[in-house]
Amino acid sequence: MRPKQPTRASAIVFSAKAAALRALRGVRELKAPVRRFAPGNPSDYPLLLAECRTPLFTAESAVESGLQFGKVQNLRRACALLHRAEIPAGETFSFWKQIGRPTKSRGYVEGRELRQGCLIPSVGGGLCQLSNGLYDLALKTGCEIVERQAHTAVVPGSAAASGRDATIFWNYVDLRFRTSQDLLLTAILSKDELVLSLWGKRPLVEITTPTPEARLAQAVRTCTDCGVESCFRHVKPDQFRPAGNGAFLVEECWPEFEEFAARERVFGDELYLPFHSSMIRPARYHWATEGYAKVTAATLPTSLASVKERFGLDGDLSPIAAQVQRSQALARYYSRHLSSGISFLFVAQSLLPFVSRNGDLGGRGYSVLMTRLPLQTLHSRLDELAARFPDRPSLAEFRAPAWMVEAETEALERAESIITPHALLAGLYPQKTRLLEWKLPEATPSAPGDCIVFPGPALARKGAFELRKALSGSTRPLMVVNNETREYEKFWQGTSLARRDHSDWLQRAAVVVQPAFVEDSPRLLLRALAAGIPVIATPECGIADHPGLTLISAGDVGALKRALQRN
Structure with missing residues (x-):
């Protein structure tokens, strides 16, 4: 039997009841509070006790697909709050205490929510996939179920069909369970799956997992394709931006x-x-x-x-x-x-x-x-x-x-x-x-200059110490492009330094040298190669092959000295 078509009046009554029940829950929390659990250290929990994997997406219409992407966004926000939560023995885990209220200001969007027999767009919709998985883990690990309610309707193929579901609705419809040993909860979204796991410090004692009673699935209407345009919740296809x-x-x-x-x-x-x-x-x-x-x-x-x-x-x-x-x-x-x-x-x-x-x-x-x-x-x-x-x-x-x-x-x-x-x-x-290929900048080849140019700065990771050793006794002028270090002259003492103004380094360069141990972005080397200036560098600079490039091993002062003598 199909549920009655929702009306604005019934929605107002529902909201009023929900507000009253939330207030009642708040009063009860004052008398028997539960707490939010902080992240624990995974290395303290080496044993995987239980795991639950569920797909993130199912084949749906284009509009339903948009709501599924919304559901996944809500799962992202919630999983970030659940991941690595450490639940001590004897403590009660509360879904809503751990997650908090799902609001737009906290990054939640419209997903699908089962309400009054219909799947409707709702901010925070889709979090039941998370509560279903947590309930499944609690059953597998023998936790005491303190609070759990089944969905009012059974969607074909859902966890509710096998009786392993737990509906939630802020904040009075909650999932709560108590564990007999310290547990670590992990909540991970892969590209296609929600993966929930409980980890422990010792193996589980043998338990008999209760077999939930299967329930008869029934057709559930959605607000995007039910065709009842007179319903105030009806969603037109053009209200959703294409997803994917x-x-x-x-x-x-x-x-x-x-x-x-x-x-x-x-x-x-x-x-x-x-x-x-x-x-x-x-x-x-x-x-x-x-x-x-x-x-x-x-x-x-x-x-x-x-x-x-x-x-x-x-x-x-x-x-x-x-x-x-x-x-x-x-x-x-x-x-x-x-x-x-x-x-x-x-x-x-x-x-x-x-x-x-x-x-x-x-x-x-x-x-x-x-x-x-x-x-x-x-x-x-x-x-x-x-x-x-x-x-x-x-x-x-x-x-x-x-x-x-x-x-x-x-x-x-x-x-x-x-x-x-x-x-x-x-x-x-x-x-x-x-x-990818390095993109060489536009440059006009020019006559060779008289300077050895070092992009710098004078840091150990850039090979500055090796270059200083290689230039010991040389009279060739050195120009350091990035020369803002405080002890510039002191570091290069004994080296023939060119003037500190380096704005014309490309015109003054006879060779550009970067004997780096670590180099992320060799832009000056690429500019030099584009202008036809020889470059001496290490493989760590990331340029694999070029006619004007001489590669040496990082830290090899002898090879650097010989390469400089040839250029």
């Missing part, structure tokens, strides 16, 4: 990535960039914006960050730490504005740990625009160099926090592809990397 598009989440503009995006984007794709203005065009963020369905720019926060950087308002933060802080703020801004219907992301590596931690990768495919060594590899490399050269303190400077390293490592492993022009980085993930 892609988005580019970028930071600094690399011409190789800009060209790649222009080739790869399709109709409906979106661009999220740090800065966009018709009046001011900073080269660092000057992405081409034509051809995108939507362009979202974090112009105000980026401008404020630039002012802080320019006037030294970042306090005691190192330049690298300040850049990490700016990337985190940018990722947070993108997260708040990212369309829920986006199904694939192209993410700048600088944003990757933060986008991952925000939960924005869940339920989506994604590729990474890679610009530097992975943090884990970079830290290992710098630690090795710091131990090898203890007299070079800059090698032991800034290290990213552990959570950031872990988040980036996991996200890189799960990425569908890695996009980079950097040859060394491409070799780290050979099976899934698309190696």
